[in-house]
Amino acid sequence: MAGQRALLLAGFLLPGFLLSEAAKILTAFALGGSHYLLLDRVSEILQDHGHNVTMLFYGEEFLIPGMFFKKRETSYKVISWLPPEDHRKELRECLDFFVTEALHGRDTLGNFVKLMKQLGIRCSDLLRRGDIMNFLKNENFDLLFVEAFDFCSFLVAEKLGKPFVSILPTQFGNVDYGLPSPLSYVPVFRSWLTDHMDFWGRVMNFLMVFDFFMKQWQIHSTFDNTIKEHFPEGSRPVLSHLLKKAELWFVNSDFALEFARPLLPNTVYVGGLLARPVEPVPQEFENFISKFGDSGFVLVALGSMVSTYQSQEVLMEMNSAFAHLSQGVIWKYKPSHWPKDIKLAANVKIVDWLPQNDLLAHPCIRLFVTHGGMNSIMEAIQHGVPMVGIPVLGEQAENIVRVEAKMFGVSIQLKQIKAETLALKMKEVIEDKRYKSAAVAASIIRRSHPLTPAQRLAGWIDHILQTGGAAHLKPHALQQPWHEQYLLDVILFLLVVTLGTLWLCWKLLGIMARWLCGARKLKKA
Numbered sequence: 119m120a121g122q123r124a125l126l127l128a129g130f131l132l133p134g135f136l137l138s139e140a141a142k143i144l145t146a147f148a149l150g151g152s153h154y155l156l157l158d159r160v161s162e163i164l165q166d167h168g169h170n171v172t173m174l175f176y177g178e179e180f181l182i183p184g185m186f187f188k189k190r191e192t193s194y195k196v197i198s199w200l201p202p203e204d205h206r207k208e209l210r211e212c213l214d215f216f217v218t219e220a221l222h223g224r225d226t227l228g229n230f231v232k233l234m235k236q237l238g239i240r241c242s243d244l245l246r247r248g249d250i251m252n253f254l255k256n257e258n259f260d261l262l263f264v265e266a267f268d269f270c271s272f273l274v275a276e277k278l279g280k281p282f283v284s285i286l287p288t289q290f291g292n293v294d295y296g297l298p299s300p301l302s303y304v305p306v307f308r309s310w311l312t313d314h315m316d317f318w319g320r321v322m323n324f325l326m327v328f329d330f331f332m333k334q335w336q337i338h339s340t341f342d343n344t345i346k347e348h349f350p351e352g353s354r355p356v357l358s359h360l361l362k363k364a365e366l367w368f369v370n371s372d373f374a375l376e377f378a379r380p381l382l383p384n385t386v387y388v389g390g391l392l393a394r395p396v397e398p399v400p401q402e403f404e405n406f407i408s409k410f411g412d413s414g415f416v417l418v419a420l421g422s423m424v425s426t427y428q429s430q431e432v433l434m435e436m437n438s439a440f441a442h443l444s445q446g447v448i449w450k451y452k453p454s455h456w457p458k459d460i461k462l463a464a465n466v467k468i469v470d471w472l473p474q475n476d477l478l479a480h481p482c483i484r485l486f487v488t489h490g491g492m493n494s495i496m497e498a499i500q501h502g503v504p505m506v507g508i509p510v511l512g513e514q515a516e517n518i519v520r521v522e523a524k525m526f527g528v529s530i531q532l533k534q535i536k537a538e539t540l541a542l543k544m545k546e547v548i549e550d551k552r553y554k555s556a557a558v559a560a561s562i563i564r565r566s567h568p569l570t571p572a573q574r575l576a577g578w579i580d581h582i583l584q585t586g587g588a589a590h591l592k593p594h595a596l597q598q599p600w601h602e603q604y605l606l607d608v609i610l611f612l613l614v615v616t617l618g619t620l621w622l623c624w625k626l627l628g629i630m631a632r633w634l635c636g637a638r639k640l641k642k643a
Contacts, residue, residue, distance in 0.1 A: 140168050140169050140170050141169045141170070141260040141261060141579075141583050142169070142170045142172075142257060142258065142259045142260050142261075143164055143169050143170070143171050143172070143259060143260065143261050143262070143263055143579075144171075144172050144173075144174060144254065144257070144259045144261075144262045144263070144280075145157050145160055145161045145164075145171060145172070145173045145174070145194075145262075145263040145264075146173070146174040146175070146262060146263070146264050146265075146268070146271040146274055146275075147174075147175055147176075147264065147265035147268045147271055148175065148176040148237065148240065148241070148244075148268045148270050148271065149176075149265065149267055149268055150176075151421065152287065152421070152491050152492070152493045152494075153265055153267065153268075153287055154175065155392060155493060156265070156285065156287050156370060156391065156392065156493065157173065157175070157263075157265055157285075158173070158192070159391050159392050160263060160285065160391065160575065161173045161192070161194045161263075162192070162193055162194065163391070163572045163575055163576055164194075164263070164575075164576065164579065165193045165194040166193065167576040167579075167580075169579075170195075171194035171195070172194065172195040172196070172197060172257065172259075173192070173194055173195070173196050173197070174197045174198075174199070174250075174254070174274075175196070175197075175198055175199075176198070176199065176200070176240070177198030177199060177200055197250065197253070199244060199247060199250055201239075201240050201243035201244070202243065205236075205239060205240060205243055208236060208239075209236045209237075209239075209240060212232055212233050212236045213233060213236075215229070215232075216229050216230065216232070216233045217511070220510055220511050221429065221432075221510060221532060222429075222533065223531070223532070223533040225510075225511065227333055227336065230337070231336055231337065231340060234337055234340040234341075235340045237268075237269070237270065237340070238269075238270075238340045238341045238342075238343060238344045239344075240270070241269070241270035241273060241341065241344045242343070242344045242347055242348065244270060244274070245273065245274070245277065245344070245347075245348045246348075251277065254274070254278055255278060259278070259280055260280075260281075260583065261280065261281055261282065261283065261365075261579070261582075261583065262274070262275040262278070262280050262281070262282035262283075263282070263283055263284075263285070263579075264282050264283070264284050264285075264364075265284070265285055265287060266284050266285060266286040266287065266293045266295075266361075266367075267287060267293075269338075269341050269357055270341075270344075272284075272355075272357065272360040272361070273341070273344065273345065273348070273355070273360075275360075276349075276355045276360060277348065277349075281365050281582075281587055282363075282364055282365065283364055283365050283366040283367070283368065283579070283582070284361075284364040284366075284367055284368070285367075285368040285369075285370060285388070286367060286368070286369045286370060286371075287370045287492060287493075288370065288371070288492050288512070288513040288516075288517065289369070289371045289375070289376050289492065289513065289516060289517060289520065290304075290369065290371070290376070290379070292307045292512070292513055292516075293361060294330075294331075294334060294358070294361070295361040295362050295364065295367060296361075296362045296382070296595065296596045297379075297380070297381065297382060297385065298380045298382075299379070299380075300379075300380070301320065301323050301324050301327060302315070302320055302323075303315065303377075303379070304377070304379050304380075305323060305377070306323050306326040306327050306329075306330050307330055307513075307516065308326070308330070308515075308516065309322060309323055309326045310515065310516070310519055311323055311519075312377065312519065312520075312523040313377035313378070313379075313523075314523075334358070338357040338358060341357060345357075362596045364384075365384065365582050365587050365588040365591075366384050366385075366386060366578055366579075366582060366588055366591070367382075367384060367385045367386070368386050368387075368388045368575060368578075369385060369386065369387050369388065369389070370388060370389050370391065370492050370493070370496070371387060371389040371492060371496075372387055372389035372390060372496065372499070372563075372564055373387065373563065374389075374499050374524075374560040374561075374563040374564040375389070375495060375496070375499060375517075375520050375521070375524065375560070376389075376520065377520065377523075382591070382592070382593060383591040383592075383593075384588045384591035384592055386574055386575070386578050387571075387574070388571040388572075388574055388575045389492070389496050389564075389571060390496045390497075390499075390500055390564060390570075390571045391571045391572060391575065392475070392493050392496065392497065393475065393496070393497060393500050393571070394475055396475065396476055396479040397473070397476050398476070399473055399476045399477055399480060400473065403448065403472070403473075403477065406446055406448065406467050407446060407448075407480065407482050409446060410444070410445055410446040410465070410482075413444045413445045413446070413484075414445050414446075414482040414483060414484040415445050415446040415447065415448055415480075415482055415483060415484065416440070416443060416445045416446070416447045416448070416483075416484060416485045416486075416487060416544065416548075417448050417472075417474070417477050417478065417483060417485070417486050417487070417503075418436075418440075418447060418448065418449040418450065418451075418487040419449075419450040419472070419474055419486075419487075419488060419489075419494065420450070420487070420488065420489040420508060420510075421489040421491050421494070421510075430457050430460070432532065432535055433451075433456075433457065433460060434457075434460050435535050435536055435537045435540065436535065436537075436540065437460060437462065437463050437466065438463070438537035439535075439537040439538070439539075439540035439541040439544065440463050440465065440466050440541075441463035441464070441465065441466075441537075442537070442538075442541035442545075443465065443541065443544060443545070443548075444465075445465070445484055445485070445548070446465050446466075446467070447463070447465055447466045447467065448467050448469065448472060448477065449466055449467065449468045449469070450468075450469060450470075450471070450472050450474075451468045451469075452468075452470050453468050453469070453470060454470075456468060474494070474497060475497050475500075475501075478497050478498055478500070478501040478503050479501045483501075483503055484548050485503070485504060485505070485506060485544055485547055485548050486498045486503045486504070486505045486506075486527075487505070487506045487508065487544070488505055488506075488507055488508070489507070489508055489509060489510055489511075489514055490507045490508070490509040490510075490514035490515065490517045490518040490521070490529075491514060491517070492513070492517055495517055495521065496564075498526075498557070499526070499557065499560045499561055499564050500561060500564055500565070501561060502554070502557045502558040502560070502561035503557055504526055504527045504547045504548075504553035504554050504556075504557045505521055505526055505527030505547070505557075506527055506528055506529070506530065506540075506543050506544055506547055507521055507522075507527060507528070507529040507530075508529070508530055508531075508532050508535070509529065509531070509532075510532050515529075524556060524560060525552060525553060525556035526553065526556050526557045526560060527547050527553055527557075528543050528546065528547055528553075530543050
């Protein structure tokens with residue numbers, strides 16, 4: 119009896135004992151905007167959970183949301199770094215060109231590959247920095263937390279020889295890390311398809327998977343020179359293999375938005391990490407909202423990149439569209455950048471910064487006009503706000519495909535924006551109650567999880583720290599060659615056996631036929 123009590127007591131105390139030991143965790147990424155906001159939140163959650171967190175990030179000011187960064191102190195340590203000035207200038211020019219081309223509807227793979235090559239060069243600069251790399255080695259981190267779009271972070275983890283987990287800042291599709299993806303209902307990235315495909319949709323999806331893997335190869339190859347320079351021959355990592363080496367994959371999405379699909383045990387949804395307790399909006403916003411009474415207001419936030427690079431023509435069309443609404447419009451756009459020859463509509467307020475989460479939770483909000491970034495969509499779903507999506511870069515169009523498929527809102531292409539068209543789209547979503555109902559239903563799905571995204575993230579990190587990794591969560595398929603994984607060797611073997619058997623049967627029939635013919639001739643003779 120005493121032994122049973124001791125075991126029972128140990129069962130209660132052991133988890134607490136394990137959790138009481140803080141781990142040293144390095145969060146690493148090299149991209150800005152929403153990527154920074156997401157990794158900042160991850161670092162904050164893990165630090166508050168009792169771990170010792172250090173963030174390594176690329177400290178170029180134009181990539182960091184300035185108002186956000188200056189308004190708060192971080193609870194975790196920060197190591198920022200910058201490459202030589204000439205490399206910084208080349209990256210800035212390349213990024214400017216990439217975004218400008220995308221805003222004009224020329225979001226090509228070639229432009230993206232050029233940008234990735236610059237990121238590869240920048241990664242080499244980091245790996246050459248003996249002061250930073252030696253500091254990271256001496257810190258002896260227990261775990262690295264990397265961001266899926268930053269391949270350099272995977273190479274840093276490999277260089278340090280430490281286990282790592284990764285977070286995918288968007289929905290599935292643009293990064294292949296070995297998830298089972300039945301092509302009959304899992305759309306390939308950039309196919310613009312949903313999980314409800316007709317025959318021709320499935321044909322298109324099947325063909326596009328080859329295009330996807332070719333593009334992935336091109337993108338991964340942009341880091342070939344970096345890998346050759348910093349890893350000795352014979353032990354050079356392959357990026358596609360490194361992706362599958364992650365102990366856990368956190369996905370910044372939720373089934374409230376994402377199509378249902380097969381997952382591996384080491385894949386965890388944490389969409390909504392940026393959701394914070396709602397606070398009253400500042401008085402200047404309340405004063406503006408109150409002017410429009412029951413009509414309410416529309417929130418417009420198109421992301422840090424789009425707000426910086428928007429053309430004057432687009433601004434004029436959007437401003438004219440907003441003038442057609444009976445609602446007030448709060449628009450995130452720098453007043454200092456507003457063209458002097460465009461008169462701002464009377465019902466529009468432009469601001470350099472706004473409390474997006476708090477405004478989305480406001481009872482008078484009627485619509486959210488968004489670029490389709492995952493963080494923004496998750497916040498809108500959290501508060502049950504319907505949307506008009508204006509996708510521009512990367513995965514934003516794929517996100518909006520899901521918004522439309524789930525009936526949370528509609529989309530319009532940036533290059534197709536005309537005042538009348540945009541006004542009609544916005545009025546459609548505001549006036550048709552089906553959009554609001556679908557958004558509220560998604561909010562219920564999103565909020566009804568037994569654990570919050572932050573609890574899921576911290577809990578799974580604790581799990582792999584206590585168990586020494588996530589080998590028990592990874593199928594052997596991640597270590598198999600592709601021809602074994604897809605049973606191509608088995609199919610080839612069975613095909614050879616079948617054809618060989620048919621050939622042997624044919625030969626035997628031929629021998630028998632000749633023997634019968636010979637027997638008949640002897641009989642006649």
